[in-house]
Amino acid sequence: MSYKIKYAKEALDELDNIFNFISNVSLSGAKNVVSRIRSKVNQLSFMPSGFDFDDKISRKLHDEFKTQGLISDDYLILFVVDEKKKEVIVTHFIPSKSDYMRLLK
Numbered sequence: 001m002s003y004k005i006k007y008a009k010e011a012l013d014e015l016d017n018i019f020n021f022i023s024n025v026s027l028s029g030a031k032n033v034v035s036r037i038r039s040k041v042n043q044l045s046f047m048p049s050g051f052d053f054d055d056k057i058s059r060k061l062h063d064e065f066k067t068q069g070l071i072s073d074d075y076l077i078l079f080v081v082d083e084k085k086k087e088v089i090v091t092h093f094i095p096s097k098s099d100y101m102r103l104l105k
Helices: 009-023 027-043 053-057
Strands: 004-007 068-072 075-082 087-095
Touching: 004 009, 009 027, 009 087, 027 068, 027 075, 027 087, 053 068
Parallel strands: 004 087
Antiparallel strands: 068 075, 075 087
């Protein structure tokens, strides 16, 4: 069964920021990185699973759902899965080398 992919507004803003940051150096590079990130996200429609991000940071980011993560290029893709609605909600795109504990306060 396939899952519907949804994006939180904050995630879309972060994806725009990634594109804008990389495009300052290379427009084609920015397009390639965002394309690879979106491709990884689209794979979640068939198999929505990743590593347990809540466990990694020792706290729960979402009240109702477990936050999971995937890595694409140098970015963490954070998402939750609503099994009842068969939806994957992408919550964040974060540089993997950043202090994400500070960013997610």
